[in-house]
Amino acid sequence: SQKIEQNSEALNIQEGKTATLTCNYTNYSPAYLQWYRQDPGRGPVFLLLIRENEKEKRKERLKVTFDTTLKQSLFHITASQPADSATYLCALAGPEGNTGKLIFGQGTTLQVKP
Protein backbone atom coordinates (compact mmCIF):
# COMPACT_ATOMS: atom_id res chain seq x y z
CA SER A 1 0.00 0.00 0.00
CA GLN A 2 0.99 3.61 -0.42
CA LYS A 3 3.03 5.11 2.37
CA ILE A 4 3.83 8.75 2.95
CA GLU A 5 6.13 10.03 5.68
CA GLN A 6 6.83 13.43 7.10
CA ASN A 7 9.20 14.23 9.92
CA SER A 8 7.09 13.79 13.03
CA GLU A 9 9.48 15.85 15.14
CA ALA A 10 8.70 19.55 15.37
CA LEU A 11 10.96 21.88 13.44
CA ASN A 12 12.14 24.92 15.41
CA ILE A 13 13.84 27.75 13.55
CA GLN A 14 14.71 31.39 14.06
CA GLU A 15 12.73 34.15 12.37
CA GLY A 16 14.23 35.14 9.02
CA LYS A 17 15.71 31.71 8.31
CA THR A 18 14.50 29.28 5.65
CA ALA A 19 12.39 26.38 6.88
CA THR A 20 12.65 23.14 4.92
CA LEU A 21 10.12 20.35 5.43
CA THR A 22 10.43 16.88 3.89
CA CYS A 23 7.83 14.51 2.50
CA ASN A 24 8.87 11.00 1.41
CA TYR A 25 6.65 8.41 -0.19
CA THR A 26 6.88 4.80 -1.30
CA ASN A 27 5.18 2.21 -3.46
CA TYR A 28 3.71 4.23 -6.29
CA SER A 29 4.07 7.34 -8.43
CA PRO A 30 1.45 10.03 -7.77
CA ALA A 31 0.28 12.27 -10.57
CA TYR A 32 0.57 15.28 -8.26
CA LEU A 33 1.40 16.28 -4.73
CA GLN A 34 -0.08 19.00 -2.54
CA TRP A 35 0.92 20.89 0.58
CA TYR A 36 -1.52 22.18 3.18
CA ARG A 37 -1.22 24.34 6.28
CA GLN A 38 -3.19 23.52 9.43
CA ASP A 39 -3.52 25.80 12.44
CA PRO A 40 -4.63 24.40 15.83
CA GLY A 41 -8.37 23.79 15.97
CA ARG A 42 -8.89 24.50 12.26
CA GLY A 43 -9.20 22.61 9.02
CA PRO A 44 -6.27 22.34 6.59
CA VAL A 45 -5.80 25.10 4.03
CA PHE A 46 -4.40 24.42 0.56
CA LEU A 47 -1.04 26.03 -0.25
CA LEU A 48 0.53 24.54 -3.38
CA LEU A 49 0.09 21.75 -5.92
CA ILE A 50 2.94 20.34 -7.99
CA ARG A 51 2.54 17.82 -10.81
CA GLU A 52 4.78 14.85 -11.58
CA ASN A 53 6.24 16.59 -14.64
CA GLU A 54 7.15 19.74 -12.67
CA LYS A 55 10.40 20.01 -10.75
CA GLU A 56 9.63 23.15 -8.78
CA LYS A 57 6.73 25.47 -7.94
CA ARG A 58 6.83 28.84 -6.20
CA LYS A 59 4.27 31.07 -4.54
CA GLU A 60 5.49 34.19 -2.77
CA ARG A 61 7.84 32.93 0.01
CA LEU A 62 6.92 29.29 -0.57
CA LYS A 63 8.75 26.84 -2.80
CA VAL A 64 7.99 23.17 -3.42
CA THR A 65 10.17 20.67 -5.23
CA PHE A 66 9.14 17.23 -6.47
CA ASP A 67 11.75 14.56 -7.17
CA THR A 68 9.99 11.50 -8.61
CA THR A 69 13.25 9.54 -8.70
CA LEU A 70 13.92 10.02 -5.00
CA LYS A 71 10.16 9.89 -4.27
CA GLN A 72 10.50 13.04 -2.24
CA SER A 73 9.06 16.54 -2.01
CA LEU A 74 10.68 19.43 -0.17
CA PHE A 75 8.69 22.42 1.07
CA HIS A 76 10.59 25.64 1.74
CA ILE A 77 9.48 28.81 3.50
CA THR A 78 11.99 31.60 3.01
CA ALA A 79 12.35 34.57 5.37
CA SER A 80 10.19 32.73 7.88
CA GLN A 81 8.00 34.65 10.31
CA PRO A 82 6.35 33.68 13.62
CA ALA A 83 3.03 33.75 11.73
CA ASP A 84 4.29 30.79 9.67
CA SER A 85 4.14 28.62 12.80
CA ALA A 86 1.67 25.82 12.05
CA THR A 87 1.50 22.17 11.04
CA TYR A 88 2.22 21.49 7.37
CA LEU A 89 0.69 18.47 5.66
CA CYS A 90 1.90 16.75 2.53
CA ALA A 91 -0.72 14.94 0.43
CA LEU A 92 -0.37 12.68 -2.61
CA ALA A 93 -2.92 12.02 -5.29
CA GLY A 94 -4.41 8.59 -4.82
CA PRO A 95 -3.67 5.98 -7.46
CA GLU A 96 -7.29 5.35 -8.37
CA GLY A 97 -7.43 7.72 -11.29
CA ASN A 98 -9.63 10.81 -11.31
CA THR A 99 -11.34 10.53 -7.93
CA GLY A 100 -9.58 13.51 -6.36
CA LYS A 101 -8.67 11.30 -3.42
CA LEU A 102 -5.61 12.30 -1.41
CA ILE A 103 -3.34 10.36 0.92
CA PHE A 104 -2.05 12.59 3.71
CA GLY A 105 1.14 12.46 5.72
CA GLN A 106 0.94 12.96 9.45
CA GLY A 107 2.27 16.50 9.23
CA THR A 108 5.28 18.40 10.54
CA THR A 109 4.86 21.17 13.09
CA LEU A 110 6.91 24.27 12.42
CA GLN A 111 7.70 26.74 15.19
CA VAL A 112 9.31 30.03 14.16
CA LYS A 113 10.82 31.90 17.07
CA PRO A 114 11.19 35.71 17.01
Added chain:
Amino acid sequence: NAGVTQTPKFQVLKTGQSMTLQCAQDMNHNSMYWYRQDPGMGLRLIYYSASEGTTDKGEVPNGYNVSRLNKREFSLRLESAAPSQTSVYFCASILTSLDRGREQYFGPGTRLTVT
Protein backbone atom coordinates in the same frame (compact mmCIF):
# COMPACT_ATOMS: atom_id res chain seq x y z
CA ASN B 1 -19.45 32.37 0.18
CA ALA B 2 -19.34 30.43 3.43
CA GLY B 3 -17.18 27.72 1.83
CA VAL B 4 -17.48 24.36 3.62
CA THR B 5 -19.57 24.34 6.78
CA GLN B 6 -19.91 21.54 9.32
CA THR B 7 -22.31 20.98 12.19
CA PRO B 8 -22.04 20.44 15.06
CA LYS B 9 -18.66 21.83 16.12
CA PHE B 10 -18.49 19.67 19.24
CA GLN B 11 -20.36 16.54 20.30
CA VAL B 12 -20.18 14.09 23.19
CA LEU B 13 -21.86 10.70 22.74
CA LYS B 14 -22.24 7.67 24.90
CA THR B 15 -21.20 4.29 23.51
CA GLY B 16 -23.99 2.89 21.34
CA GLN B 17 -25.64 6.21 20.55
CA SER B 18 -26.05 7.34 16.96
CA MET B 19 -25.60 10.70 15.31
CA THR B 20 -25.19 12.38 11.95
CA LEU B 21 -22.49 14.90 11.11
CA GLN B 22 -23.61 17.42 8.55
CA CYS B 23 -21.49 19.02 5.83
CA ALA B 24 -22.48 21.55 3.18
CA GLN B 25 -20.56 23.53 0.58
CA ASP B 26 -21.71 26.52 -1.44
CA MET B 27 -18.96 26.50 -4.08
CA ASN B 28 -20.77 24.24 -6.58
CA HIS B 29 -18.11 21.58 -6.05
CA ASN B 30 -18.60 18.13 -7.51
CA SER B 31 -16.66 15.89 -5.13
CA MET B 32 -16.85 15.70 -1.35
CA TYR B 33 -14.88 13.79 1.29
CA TRP B 34 -15.04 12.81 4.94
CA TYR B 35 -11.83 12.41 6.95
CA ARG B 36 -10.97 11.68 10.52
CA GLN B 37 -7.84 13.08 12.17
CA ASP B 38 -6.23 11.42 15.15
CA PRO B 39 -2.99 12.44 16.90
CA GLY B 40 0.05 11.10 15.04
CA MET B 41 -2.12 9.47 12.33
CA GLY B 42 -2.75 12.30 9.93
CA LEU B 43 -5.97 12.62 7.97
CA ARG B 44 -7.58 9.32 6.97
CA LEU B 45 -10.32 9.10 4.38
CA ILE B 46 -13.56 7.55 5.61
CA TYR B 47 -15.86 7.93 2.59
CA TYR B 48 -16.03 10.09 -0.47
CA SER B 49 -18.48 11.11 -3.16
CA ALA B 50 -16.93 11.76 -6.54
CA SER B 51 -20.17 13.23 -7.85
CA GLU B 52 -23.79 13.69 -6.83
CA GLY B 53 -25.44 10.31 -6.48
CA THR B 54 -22.26 8.28 -5.91
CA THR B 55 -20.41 7.31 -2.75
CA ASP B 56 -17.40 5.07 -2.16
CA LYS B 57 -15.44 3.73 0.77
CA GLY B 58 -12.12 5.22 1.76
CA GLU B 59 -9.40 3.84 4.00
CA VAL B 60 -11.40 3.52 7.26
CA PRO B 61 -15.14 3.10 6.47
CA ASN B 62 -16.12 0.60 9.16
CA GLY B 63 -18.73 1.93 11.58
CA TYR B 64 -19.81 4.77 9.28
CA ASN B 65 -22.35 5.45 6.57
CA VAL B 66 -22.74 8.43 4.28
CA SER B 67 -25.39 10.13 2.21
CA ARG B 68 -24.84 12.56 -0.65
CA LEU B 69 -28.17 14.30 -0.24
CA ASN B 70 -27.65 16.66 -3.17
CA LYS B 71 -24.73 18.45 -4.77
CA ARG B 72 -24.26 20.70 -1.72
CA GLU B 73 -24.63 18.29 1.17
CA PHE B 74 -22.73 15.19 2.30
CA SER B 75 -23.56 13.69 5.69
CA LEU B 76 -21.69 11.14 7.80
CA ARG B 77 -23.62 8.85 10.15
CA LEU B 78 -22.39 6.86 13.12
CA GLU B 79 -25.00 4.18 13.77
CA SER B 80 -23.60 2.87 17.06
CA ALA B 81 -20.78 5.03 18.37
CA ALA B 82 -17.70 3.41 19.90
CA PRO B 83 -14.86 5.02 21.90
CA SER B 84 -12.52 4.26 18.97
CA GLN B 85 -14.52 6.80 16.95
CA THR B 86 -13.41 9.64 19.22
CA SER B 87 -11.70 11.93 16.76
CA VAL B 88 -11.86 15.18 14.85
CA TYR B 89 -13.89 14.84 11.66
CA PHE B 90 -13.31 17.01 8.64
CA CYS B 91 -15.38 17.40 5.52
CA ALA B 92 -13.73 18.61 2.31
CA SER B 93 -14.74 19.33 -1.26
CA ILE B 94 -13.12 19.90 -4.63
CA LEU B 95 -14.41 21.54 -7.78
CA THR B 96 -13.67 18.58 -9.99
CA SER B 97 -11.66 15.41 -9.95
CA LEU B 98 -10.48 16.06 -13.50
CA ASP B 99 -7.27 17.80 -14.40
CA ARG B 100 -8.01 21.14 -12.78
CA GLY B 101 -9.39 22.18 -9.43
CA ARG B 102 -7.96 19.38 -7.38
CA GLU B 103 -7.14 21.41 -4.27
CA GLN B 104 -9.39 20.40 -1.40
CA TYR B 105 -11.35 22.93 0.65
CA PHE B 106 -11.88 21.87 4.25
CA GLY B 107 -14.54 22.66 6.81
CA PRO B 108 -13.71 23.70 10.39
CA GLY B 109 -14.16 20.19 11.80
CA THR B 110 -16.35 18.41 14.33
CA ARG B 111 -14.74 17.30 17.57
CA LEU B 112 -16.44 14.09 18.67
CA THR B 113 -15.91 12.35 21.98
CA VAL B 114 -17.45 8.93 22.65
CA THR B 115 -17.50 7.89 26.31
